[in-house]
Amino acid sequence: MPQSMQPGDAKAAEIKAVSIGKTFGAFHALKNLSLDIGRGEFLTLLGPSGSGKTTFLMILAGFTAPTTGRLVMDGKDITDVPAEDRSYGMVFQGYALFPHLTVEQNIAFPLKVRGRSSADVKRKVGEMVERVGLIGHEKKLPAKLSGGQQQRVALARALVFEPSVLLLDEPFSALDKNLREMMQQEVKRLHQETGTTFVFVTHDQSEALALSSRVAIFNHGELLQVGKPQDVYERPSNRFVAEFLGEINLLPLDTVELNGETAAGKFEDRTIVLNKSITLAGKKAVAAVRPEHMFISASPQTSDCNAITCRVEGATYFGASTKYHLRTRSGTSLAVSMPTASTSPIAPQSDVWVSWPVHQGFLLPDGG
Amino acid sequence: MIGKTITSRKILLLAPLLLFLGLAYVVPFLGVVRWSFTMPEVGLGQYRALMTDPLVQSVFIRTLRICLIVTAAVLVTAYAIAYVWVRGSSVQRMLAEFCILVPFWISVLTRAFGWLAMLSNRGLINTWLQSAGVISEPLALARNELGVIIGMTHFLIPFAVFPIASAMRSxxxxxxxAAxxxxxxxTRIFWTVFVPLTYGGLIGAALIVFVFALGFFVTPAILGGGRSVMVAELVYLRIFQSPDWGLGAAISVVLVLFIGALLALMRRFIKPAHLIG
Incomplete structure (x- = not known):
């Protein structure tokens, strides 16, 4: 059976977006965006609302035509191929299930469109229902299902015809936290099982980091950075990416000096040593450190660590971690997040040292 | 307590309408019900006559047939107009609105005579076709059932457009x-997704049109030319031309009960608010 495909060896596609631009009247929704989407990868488009991530997804789907630029799939130009001929799976925000069709009929729809035999449709739908855990719900209408179950139907319907690309537009935004985490694991599993190229849009940074093989961060219609979750989180190329991906402490530095792999600058009266992950045009720069990479102690840690003095202003208890709010002598505020279990409470208004390993801090251009 | 005061205030707002309905419809209709049992003598005689009189039977059957055909014709036309109105370009939308609203502004009498001018033997259509040499004898377009169907269909289209358009908009x-x-x-999306999602609107529209059509009087009287009498006209003839008030009243009662049953059926399928759009 040449056309029957086992999960895992689906025909995943690679897509190259070349200088894609999209304007709506005078508004530039996307500016000269180039991005390679690898075969079988899980790429997340991350950004605040209005950043262009959904516009880009709609262009990938073929629902929106780009104003400029080309889309190339597996070496073939598909810029002008309409959505119905691209045959990508798509999961919409709000699921967009057919309200008049049962679970089974919803999942069967793309197969019937393709003229599959009724025996083939029945078998595939049965497999898919089982794979997404909807056994017993086959005859129900979408309105009778919970949010999570509707989500599963949407995933099953988008994957049943073994598309080469699956596009997901903020699929979990309507789910509560626990269900959302469960569905994230489900989507991750489906990605591994099918091997299909997944392109996922979200504005939730933790979701992006948890799911993706790569994250593309959008803002104001521009692609700011693409990379593995760990790279973009720990080595953001600019301040927007650094701040969008999670809380970050920024310490303004005087007289930055670059020495090969590292950079050194002065903060208050201490010398701060950092990774030099970016090329710096001017001499103005900030040291950026994530709150969970810093720790509080009574005396400065010196082995491969930077340390500054601070006063504790307060603490917020988050269960697994506790976040301390501090202020440096020159008035810069800092947040330090420490595991609750391994630290004894620190009294407010006490003077302490805040330290972090040299390799955890990085340099960012000031103001940019 | 607050909810109760608001409700009673709302009823106060509705009071003039309820009073009017009671005085102008309910009370007189109770009189009609009484006639049907008392004229010319007390008993069920008129209802028995209604069941056996071949003329009354044929009028009822004709009425049902015309109403069914009109409903089908209205639904198809109204669906097309609603589709353009909801999903067309801005120019198309304006045109559709024109088609829907203009008939509303012209009285039913004017429109019936307008159709007569179009359809009669020496009307516009027949004169054009004859002068163009397409036909030698005029086509029988008016003063028969066809004329009644054309006139009623035209009148009822707007009433079907609103519920259908409302379903399409939602x-x-x-x-x-996704499809x-x-x-x-x-084509496939239209027939397997779009149309099924408007079934509610279609059912509502069908019931409204059918119920309206059952009571039609002016259009069949003018365009039917006395040759295709419908139920409402029969009531008129019984009461005003042959002094047979009892039978006219009995026919009215049956018609009202039938329409009441249809309206009850409609309420099961569709919320009244959806019909307005």
């Missing part, structure tokens, strides 16, 4: 996009 655009994304052609 379709989630993403559902149609496209799965590779479905436009």
């Amino acid at each position: 379709i989630d655009e993403r559902v149609l996009l 496209r994304g799965m590779g479905a052609s436009r």
Whole structure:
């Protein structure tokens, strides 16, 4: 059976977006965006609302035509191929299930469109229902299902015809936290099982980091950075990416000096040593450190660590971690997040040292 | 307590209408019900006559036939107009609005005579076709059932457009996009997704049109030319031309009961608010 495909060896596609631009009247929704989407990868488009991530997804789907630029799939130009001929799976925000069709009929729809035999449709739908855990719900209408179950139907319907690309537009935004985490694991599993190229849009940074093989961060219609979750989180190329991906402490530095792999600058009266992950045009720069990479102690840690003095202003208890709010002598505020279990409470208004390993801090251009 | 005061205030707002309905419809209709049992003598005689009189039977059957044909014709036309109105370009939308609203502004009498001018033997259509040499004898377009159907269909289209358009507007655009994304052609999306999602509007429209059509009087009287009498006209003839008030009253009662049953059926399928759009 040449056309029957086992999960895992689906025909995943690679897509190259070349200088894609999209304007709506005078508004530039996307500016000269180039991005390679690898075969079988899980790429997340991350950004605040209005950043262009959904516009880009709609262009990938073929629902929106780009104003400029080309889309190339597996070496073939598909810029002008309409959505119905691209045959990508798509999961919409709000699921967009057919309200008049049962679970089974919803999942069967793309197969019937393709003229599959009724025996083939029945078998595939049965497999898919089982794979997404909807056994017993086959005859129900979408309105009778919970949010999570509707989500599963949407995933099953988008994957049943073994598309080469699956596009997901903020699929979990309507789910509560626990269900959302469960569905994230489900989507991750489906990605591994099918091997299909997944392109996922979200504005939730933790979701992006948890799911993706790569994250593309959008803002104001521009692609700011693409990379593995760990790279973009720990080595953001600019301040927007650094701040969008999670809380970050920024310490303004005087007289930055670059020495090969590292950079050194002065903060208050201490010398701060950092990774030099970016090329710096001017001499103005900030040291950026994530709150969970810093720790509080009574005396400065010196082995491969930077340390500054601070006063504790307060603490917020988050269960697994506790976040301390501090202020440096020159008035810069800092947040330090420490595991609750391994630290004894620190009294407010006490003077302490805040330290972090040299390799955890990085340099960012000031103001940019 | 607060809810109760608001409710009683709302009823106060409705009071003039309820009073009017009571005085102008309910009370007189109770009189009609009484006639049907008392004229010319007390008993069920008129209802028995209604069941056996071949003339009354044929009028009822004709009325049902005309109403069914009109309903079908109205639904098809109104669906097309509603589609353009909801999903067309801005120019198309304006045109559709024109088609829907202009008939509303012209009285039913004017429109019936307008159709007569179009359809009669020496009307516009027959004169054109004869002078163009397409036909030698005029087509029988008016003063028969066909004329009645054409006139009634035209009158009732707007009433069907509103519930259908309302159903079309409530379709989630993403559902149609999803179907496209799965590779479905436009024809397939229309018949397997779009139309089924408007069934509620179609049922509502069908019932409204059918119920309205059952009581039609002016249009069949003018365009039927006395040759295709419908139930409402029969009531008129019984009461005003042959002094047979009892039978006219009995026919009215049956008609009202039938319409009441249809309206009750409609309420099960569709919320009244959806009919207005």
